[in-house]
Amino acid sequence: xxxxxxxxxxxxxxxxxxxxxxxxxxxxxxxxxxxxxxxxxxxxxxxxxxxxxxxxxxxxxxxxxxxxxxxxxxxxxxxxxxxxxxxxxxxxxxxxxxxxxxxxxxxxxxxxxxxxxxxxxxxxxxxxxxxxxxxxxxxxxxxxxxxxxxxxxxxxxxxxxxxxxxxxxxxxxxxxxxxxxxxxxxxxxxxxxxxxxxxxxxxx
Amino acid sequence: xxxxxxxxxxxxxxxxxxxxxxxxxxxxxxxxxxxxxxxxxxxxxxxxxxxxxxxxxxxxxxxxxxxxxxxxxxxxxxxxxxxxxxxxxxxxxxxxxxxxxxxxxxxxxxxxxxxxxxxxxxxxxxxxxxxxxxxxxxxxxxxxxxxxxxxxxxxxxxxxxxxxxxxxxxxxxxxxxxxxxxxxxxxxxxxxxxxxxxxxxxxx
Numbered sequence: 001x002x003x004x005x006x007x008x009x010x011x012x013x014x015x016x017x018x019x020x021x022x023x024x025x026x027x028x029x030x031x032x033x034x035x036x037x038x039x040x041x042x043x044x045x046x047x048x049x050x051x052x053x054x055x056x057x058x059x060x061x062x063x064x065x066x067x068x069x070x071x072x073x074x075x076x077x078x079x080x081x082x083x084x085x086x087x088x089x090x091x092x093x094x095x096x097x098x099x100x101x102x103x104x105x106x107x108x109x110x111x112x113x114x115x116x117x118x119x120x121x122x123x124x125x126x127x128x129x130x131x132x133x134x135x136x137x138x139x140x141x142x143x144x145x146x147x148x149x150x151x152x153x154x155x156x157x158x159x160x161x162x163x164x165x166x167x168x169x170x171x172x173x174x175x176x177x178x179x180x181x182x183x184x185x186x187x188x189x190x191x192x193x194x195x196x197x198x199x200x201x202x203x204x
Numbered sequence: 205x206x207x208x209x210x211x212x213x214x215x216x217x218x219x220x221x222x223x224x225x226x227x228x229x230x231x232x233x234x235x236x237x238x239x240x241x242x243x244x245x246x247x248x249x250x251x252x253x254x255x256x257x258x259x260x261x262x263x264x265x266x267x268x269x270x271x272x273x274x275x276x277x278x279x280x281x282x283x284x285x286x287x288x289x290x291x292x293x294x295x296x297x298x299x300x301x302x303x304x305x306x307x308x309x310x311x312x313x314x315x316x317x318x319x320x321x322x323x324x325x326x327x328x329x330x331x332x333x334x335x336x337x338x339x340x341x342x343x344x345x346x347x348x349x350x351x352x353x354x355x356x357x358x359x360x361x362x363x364x365x366x367x368x369x370x371x372x373x374x375x376x377x378x379x380x381x382x383x384x385x386x387x388x389x390x391x392x393x394x395x396x397x398x399x400x401x402x403x404x405x406x407x408x
Contacts, residue, residue: 122394165392178392185389188369188382190326 004192006034006093008115009100009183012108013123014153016134018169022123023102025176030183034092034099039065042080055085073103073110086114098183105156108163119186121179122163126170128154208396210238210297212319213304213387216312217327218357220338222373226327227306229380234387238296238303243269246284259289277307277314290318302387309360312367323390325383326367330374332358 013019026033039055041062050056057065062081065071074083084101092099093115103111111118125131131153135146160166165182169175186192217223230237243259245266254260261269266285269275278287288305296303297319307315315322329335335357339350364370369386373379390396 161394163394165389166394166397167392178388181385181388182392184382184385185369188371188386190365190367190370193370 004096004187005117006095006097006099007183007186007192008089008093008111008118009033009098009121009186010108010111010118011100011102011121011123011179012105012156012163013169014125014131014156015149016131016138016153017123017125018134018172018175019102019123021172022167022169022175022179023100025172026100026179029176030100030180032097033183034088034097036084036089036099036101038082038084039071040080040082042078042082072114073107075104075106084111098187105159112162117192119165119182120163121165121167121182122160123167123169123175124157124160126168208300208391209321210299210301210303211387211390211396212293212297212315212322213237213302213325213390214312214315214322215304215306215325215327215383216309216360216367217373218329218335218360219353220335220342220357221327221329222338222376222379223306223327225376226371226373226379226383227304229376230304230383233380234304234384236301237387238301240288240293240303240305242286242288243275244284244286246282246286276318277311279308279310288315302391309363309366316366321396323369323386324367325369325371325386326364327371327373327379328361328364330372 011019011023027035037051037053037055039057039062041057041059042054044050044054044056048054059081062083065083065085066074070086071083072086072089074081076082084103084107089099089101101111108120112120125134128150132146132150135141135149141149165178167175167178167182215223215227231239241255241257241259243261243266245261245263246258248254248258248260252258263285266278266287269287269289270278274290275287276290276293278285280286288307288311293303293305305315312324316324329338332354336350336354339345339353345353369382371379371382371386
């Protein structure tokens with residue numbers, strides 16, 4: 001019987017690369033993947049469900065979690081604090097479940113330190129020109145905000161070599177096939193089978 | 205535009221694990237994979253085609269190739285010499301084509317030294333009991349030969365940690381899906397994209 005620990009898959013991407021759509025597809029197509037509910041100090045928005053979309057806490061509670069080492073990664077975004085609780089993550093991995101996290105480049109670097117076996121996946125648009133087109137097509141941002149996002153994307157893309165895999169998002173189906181292949185291949189990695197292969201080992 | 209070097213995939217397996225069937229399937233399902241024609245000193249058998257099944261040479265020719273460093277790996281099997289010519293392999297990889305080689309554990313170790321980026325895949329039957337059943341079902345070997353093959357399989361299986369990936373061959377379709385996933389995932393590895401991502405790099 002072959003047993004293995006769960007694998008932690010971390011997907012990062014500059015805005016406009018299509019990360020949200022890809023991760024939504026992954027939840028549908030790979031139902032056995034575990035996810036993480038982030039904890040945040042930002043106010044709950046209409047329609048958001050406590051414990052499903054986020055765990056909403058006040059800043060002292062967040063700081064206390066941080067001080068106790070309960071967060072696997074955390075970041076400040078637009079003045080609010082966001083973090084990934086470590087306990088449910090550790091439990092899923094110990095139980096042999098694979099986990100998919102959608103985390104920015106800073107959070108990914110923190111996760112890599114805490115989980116050296118984590119699989120880091122970077123998603124990019126096919127080109128900067130394509131990325132700019134997508135940001136314009138979203139129509140959610142003005143020109144100044146788009147310019148800011150593009151500058152930030154350039155900075156983030158420069159970090160691609162820190163990731164194990166690169167997915168170029170030409171279309172969702174192709175990107176999803178690549179993500180699925182990466183998850184399936186990583187499950188076959190001998191480095192993840194340390195405790196396993198008992199039946200296949202030489203027995204005298 | 206993203207360019208990359210070809211990747212070298214090396215599949216090893218103890219006899220009875222299903223390697224021949226898997227590699228035949230791979231040739232059909234992944235037509236863009238390049239293969240290698242081995243050179244051998246064993247006599248040509250009826251139906252074998254020179255240059256397609258093997259390159260048939262005499263022993264002095266083989267030894268001369270070996271001395272000139274023209275073989276990527278070589279081995280003696282039942283008194284005959286077998287080797288993999290390096291030149292066509294190197295050419296395919298330089299052209300960005302992926303190559304699949306079906307090589308025994310000794311050859312795989314030689315290839316790993318010459319091609320540190322090679323992807324080593326180990327194929328096994330689900331258990332030793334299953335392997336024994338398969339060897340009996342083949343009806344091509346007597347009991348003594350089966351016992352010899354099982355002993356050899358035990359020795360080879362002990363080497364599984366030297367490989368990057370392990371495929372447990374429960375059925376051909378599942379094993380083929382895993383091999384396909386490994387090839388697809390390795391194509392996304394950032395470590396194979398050294399010269400690439402020109403359009404995505406930050407340009408000032």
